[in-house]
Amino acid sequence: MTPNHTPVPELYVSYDSAQKLKREAAELPSWDLSPRQVCDLELLMNGGFNPLKGFLGREDYDSVVETMRLADGALWPMPITLDVSEKFADGIEEGADIALRDAEGVILATMTVTDKWVPDKAREAEKVFGADDLAHPAVNYLHHTAGKVYLGGPVTGLQPPMHYDFKARRDTPNELRAYFRKMGWRKVVAFQTRNPLHRAHQELTFRAAREAQANLLIHPVVGLTKPGDVDHFTRVRCYEAVLDKYPAATTHLSLLNLAMRMGGPREALWHAIIRKNHGLTHFIVGRDHAGPGKNSAGEDFYDPYAAQDLVREHQAEIGIEMVDFKMMVYVEDKAQYYPIDEVPEGANVLNISGTELRRRLREGLEIPDWFSFPEVEAELRRTSPPRSKQGFTVFFTGFSGSGKSTIANALMVKLMEMGGRPVTLLDGDVVRKNLSSELGFSKEHRDLNIRRIGYVASEITKNGGIAICAPIAPYTATRRAVREEIEQYGAFVEVHVATSLEECERRDRKGLYKLAREGKIKEFTGISDPYEEPAHPELRVETEGTDVDNCAHQVLLTLESMGLIKG
Numbered sequence: 001m002t003p004n005h006t007p008v009p010e011l012y013v014s015y016d017s018a019q020k021l022k023r024e025a026a027e028l029p030s031w032d033l034s035p036r037q038v039c040d041l042e043l044l045m046n047g048g049f050n051p052l053k054g055f056l057g058r059e060d061y062d063s064v065v066e067t068m069r070l071a072d073g074a075l076w077p078m079p080i081t082l083d084v085s086e087k088f089a090d091g092i093e094e095g096a097d098i099a100l101r102d103a104e105g106v107i108l109a110t111m112t113v114t115d116k117w118v119p120d121k122a123r124e125a126e127k128v129f130g131a132d133d134l135a136h137p138a139v140n141y142l143h144h145t146a147g148k149v150y151l152g153g154p155v156t157g158l159q160p161p162m163h164y165d166f167k168a169r170r171d172t173p174n175e176l177r178a179y180f181r182k183m184g185w186r187k188v189v190a191f192q193t194r195n196p197l198h199r200a201h202q203e204l205t206f207r208a209a210r211e212a213q214a215n216l217l218i219h220p221v222v223g224l225t226k227p228g229d230v231d232h233f234t235r236v237r238c239y240e241a242v243l244d245k246y247p248a249a250t251t252h253l254s255l256l257n258l259a260m261r262m263g264g265p266r267e268a269l270w271h272a273i274i275r276k277n278h279g280l281t282h283f284i285v286g287r288d289h290a291g292p293g294k295n296s297a298g299e300d301f302y303d304p305y306a307a308q309d310l311v312r313e314h315q316a317e318i319g320i321e322m323v324d325f326k327m328m329v330y331v332e333d334k335a336q337y338y339p340i341d342e343v344p345e346g347a348n349v350l351n352i353s354g355t356e357l358r359r360r361l362r363e364g365l366e367i368p369d370w371f372s373f374p375e376v377e378a379e380l381r382r383t384s385p386p387r388s389k390q391g392f393t394v395f396f397t398g399f400s401g402s403g404k405s406t407i408a409n410a411l412m413v414k415l416m417e418m419g420g421r422p423v424t425l426l427d428g429d430v431v432r433k434n435l436s437s438e439l440g441f442s443k444e445h446r447d448l449n450i451r452r453i454g455y456v457a458s459e460i461t462k463n464g465g466i467a468i469c470a471p472i473a474p475y476t477a478t479r480r481a482v483r484e485e486i487e488q489y490g491a492f493v494e495v496h497v498a499t500s501l502e503e504c505e506r507r508d509r510k511g512l513y514k515l516a517r518e519g520k521i522k523e524f525t526g527i528s529d530p531y532e533e534p535a536h537p538e539l540r541v542e543t544e545g546t547d548v549d550n551c552a553h554q555v556l557l558t559l560e561s562m563g564l565i566k567g
């Protein structure tokens with residue numbers, strides 16, 4: 001491969017034109033870009049997605065979905081589409097200009113809408129990702145996050161999206177090309193990653209560079225990766241630590257603001273084209289490149305080496321050379337890493353999977369020295385503390401007067417006595433006095449109330465605190481939504497306070513049941529409004545015949561068995 005130093009075409013206009021266009025664009029219909037669309041737009045504008053000149057029009061889209069090529073025959077495997085809501089699309093005629101804004105409302109580009117259509121998403125999923133299976137993150141996104149209508153057309157770039165983090169580590173394709181030229185690097189091999197680098201990766205990348213007699217670019221994705229991945233802030237600190245392990249001046253680190261789709265073989269091909277645009281001559285494709293994990297039947301979506309086969313087939317056309325690698329494993333007897341197909345016969349092989357690594361981090365277990373670097377391990381432990389140091393939410397649910405607040409208060413005091421983490425109680429009544437003071441008890445208002453509580457609890461959990469919530473929360477679906485939100489950051493412990501309606505009414509501490517029976521309070525849970533019992537809570541407490549202290553103790557035991565507190 002020859003070095004590629006000529007600039008790649010960008011879609012930006014000059015600074016002066018951009019200022020003028022921005023003023024004019026203030027009048028245009030505006031689309032607020034999703035986080036994925038911001039990533040796509042940045043790479044469209046800076047030439048990372050060359051030869052695309054905008055979001056795909058219908059003819060190109062159909063052709064890409066069916067044949068991995070644009071309508072003019074150019075190789076392009078991934079549909080880059082501007083999905084919008086029906087409401088927005090209704091007001092847009094083909095031929096109209098629209099403004100594309102980031103989350104803060106800044107106009108990044110304008111687009112002339114040449115095409116507007118409702119895509120067949122099931123076909124897109126089948127053809128592009130191999131199956132219309134919601135276990136695939138991109139298919140799930142396609143059906144549940146992406147808008148119903150696609151708009152296509154050429155983009156005029158006004159300014160790149162603003163990044164406040166790691167500015168010095170971000171390069172456009174042309175900046176990277178200029179860097180390679182300045183350094184005199186004629187051959188450069190790129191390593192794509194969405195994970196922290198451990199010793200196996202360092203060994204693999206170093207071998208790849210040696211094989212290709214090239215310099216090395218660590219080119220991690222910091223846009224959107226697979227849900228559940230280590231956040232990019234932590235990863236970049238890890239990459240910076242590993243950079244020191246390579247021989248001086250052989251290796252460069254640059255961050256790529258790509259929104260991955262986890263599309264396996266097609267995605268590998270796409271990555272190779274993107275790297276070609278960034279001036280790379282070689283590209284590493286390892287085992288299960290951009291793999292999305294298991295499908296809903298528990299099987300791999302793609303053959304682990306299908307990505308290598310597809311890139312091999314097209315590498316000459318793209319103009320980049322693939323460096324393929326088998327999985328690297330540690331051979332204990334040799335104290336060295338080997339590709340799995342080169343392991344000496346009879347040797348004892350060690351490996352730690354991503355799942356196993358996460359388990360060890362979660363449980364605070366040892367990570368052996370042969371697996372990672374001490375600096376990387378320290379970074380990961382900082383962001384993934386063991387469960388006993390992570391935040392979590394205890395979510396009580398049950399009838400009014402069931403004893404939720406009383407048990408929640410006792411639990412709060414016990415947890416505060418233990419110390420170590422801040423504790424916040426979001427009691428039903430208290431929340432309704434401040435956070436939700438304008439809400440009533442219709443289904444819609446109850447859902448809003450619970451979602452607000454869920455949001456606050458998720459923030460507390462994210463930041464390492466303990467949130468105790470004690471609303472009625474009568475609807476299963478809403479409780480599930482809150483669980484999903486919180487489980488991104490820590491454990492969600494649902495406690496059903498299972499006091500029967502008869503007992504709550506007999507106690508009638510606040511006199512509300514009497515009023516509800518008399519019809520003076522409408523939509524009263526259990527009397528004139530539904531309560532859906534949790535089917536599988538982490539704990540169900542029976543309060544009849546059990547004192548509060550004991551109920552709170554049962555919750556503590558559950559927390560202990562889940563590893564959330566130390567006994």
Ligand code: PPS
Pocket residue numbers: 399400401402405428429432441445446447449450470471472473474510512521522523524525529
């Ligand atoms: S919900 O459904 O989760 O939003 O309810 P929540 O925010 O927990 O509020 C319940 C408290 O408000 C009082 N209250 C009522 N409860 C149920 N239905 C009706 N119509 C109603 N009107 C007022 C009641 O005192 C609840 O307090 P708790 O602490 O549950 O006894």
